Amino acid sequence: MVRQLIRNVILDETNERYHLIIKDGIFEAIEKADDMEVDAENFDFVFDGKGRVAVPGFVESHIHLDKALIADRLPNRSGTLQEALSVTAQLKSTFTKEDIEERAEKALQLLIKHGTTHVRTHAEFDPVGGFHGFEVIMDLKEKYKDYIEMQVVAFPQEGILKSPGTEDLMRRAMEMGADVVGGIPYNDSDIEKHLEIVFGLAKEFGKPIDLHQDFFDSSEKQTIELVARKTIEHGFTGRMGVGHLTSLGDCSGQKLEEIIALMSEAGISVMSLPMTDLHLGGRSDEKNVRRAVTPIRKLRDGGVNVVLASNNIRNPFTPYGNGDLLQVAMLAIPVAHLGGADDLPTVLPMITHKAAEAIGITNYGFTVGNPGTVVVLDTKRYQDAIIDIPKRLLSIFKGNIILENKDQVYLNLP
Structure with missing residues (x-):
């Protein structure tokens, strides 16, 4: 004893x-x-x-350990999302299992050193990049089980339908013990079919869903309402998380209120990623540059569980960060106008209790x-x-x- x-x-x-x-x-x-x-x-x-x-303990609800610490290998010189995607696609073909393991473990240790005790990490795969990155993350989950509680998301970064063979890899990932079914509907050729595959796998394996959702400056192409309706239709209320959702910042008035009410009804949690979204968003604006961060206060006030996370550490999407969630939260305070006397107390739960709720931790x-x-x-x-x-x-x-x-x-x- x-x-x-x-x-x-x-x-x-x-x-x-x-x-x-x-x-x-x-x-x-x-x-x-x-x-x-x-x-x-x-x-x-x-x-x-x-x-x-x-x-x-701090709860990191959205991160990509497999893509950490590569910013200097092929720099994203423009700082745009387009170049980040291009650069990362080029680099992925060079990743070996040993390389991913070294970088992901180093990033994981950064989280632990800064007091993170729970993490949900997306682990991606595709027929070109292969499956070894997912295998590495699953191995690290076992290796570090006495130091941090890890959830692994089976994440199809390059889409499912437009990247033939990915659906089979997703099933393989779930059979290997992935904790969450991931998705990225805006990066596929058929959004509805993409979602049906994701919901189908989640039902089959009894797992929650975590989507990269509407990573746009504009609301023109956003599909969060579709996701919310399908979440209710498929019985996944309270078991859906979405990352980014930056397009919602382009909405206002009654339209925004209706979307937030629907999201609240669906029990959708939103993982806001201010370091990445500030860095990549608003790049086409010539004046009054948008913050390009989801409307955290309005989501919170509308009954949506909104939390804060890192997304990446020092890669083409986020060329900084050290695994400290307190720095992420500190950044969010001025960015999302959370410094008011009534707002400030709501921020710490976004990286503790609310974040634990977002990823389904019940014994926290x-x-x-x-x-x-x-x-x-x-x-x-x-x-x-x-x-x-x-x-x-x-x-x-x-x-x-x-x-x-x-x-x-x-x-x-x-």
Whole structure:
């Protein structure tokens, strides 16, 4: 039996201090410090937070580990989506299994070092690029299962219908244990057939769906309403996530309200990706350049679960980033006008509890009986947990001490 004590930490906006007790990797007790007397000698590990903020780990809800850390190989000089797609297509043919493994593992370790405890990563394949990238990500999921909880999305980046053979690869990926059926309807020759294949596989294997959706500056070609209706029709309410959805920023008034209401009814979660969308969006605008980010506040206020994620780390789509979700959230605050006194408290949940909800994690959070996962931040007010961008002082995943930051960082990784 192993018992761990994390004492004097702040868990919410009240800024009251709590003691957390983890027994054999599970939360055994969570009580206010004033209500619990503890004897440190009864524990195998003791960490005194001294009034610092603790969160149940950060949740990275949308990332591509297999395409990380390639920005310098063939630079996207224009910074446009078109060149990002072209450059990446050229590079993919050069990826070996060893190369993908080295880069994806390095990116995964960046996430872990910054306190991410749960991640949903898209792993792509196509008849030209092959299947070894997906195999690498599945291997990493097993290798790092004691350090981070990974969900793997079977992702057909190059489309399904316009890339013959991809549907068979998707089925193969699901049979190998993919957690989520992915899709990218705007990058295929027949959007409705693309969606029918995705929904069919999701039904067959009993898995949720995660789409790259409407990555446009304009709303002219968007299909989010179609996706929402099909989500309801196929019985996937609450089991659909969409990334990007930048086209929605081109909508307003009653039309936007109707779309948001339909999305709320369908229980669709939106993964906003501000680093990528700001970098690639609005490139054709000559003045009043669009932010090209989905309308986070309006989605939130309309009852849609909207969260924040990285998408990429240092590749042609996003030539920066270090795996720190706090930096993503800090960027979103001015971009999405989330700095108001009533808005700021809603941001941290977008990379913690709301993000966990978006990817279907049901045992997340500070509840007795849940996995003993906790990250302590070097800040003493819950309200400042993002704007301080504090260093991570302690990270425990299911009772496994991953990181302890005192005078010298102790990092326990494979």
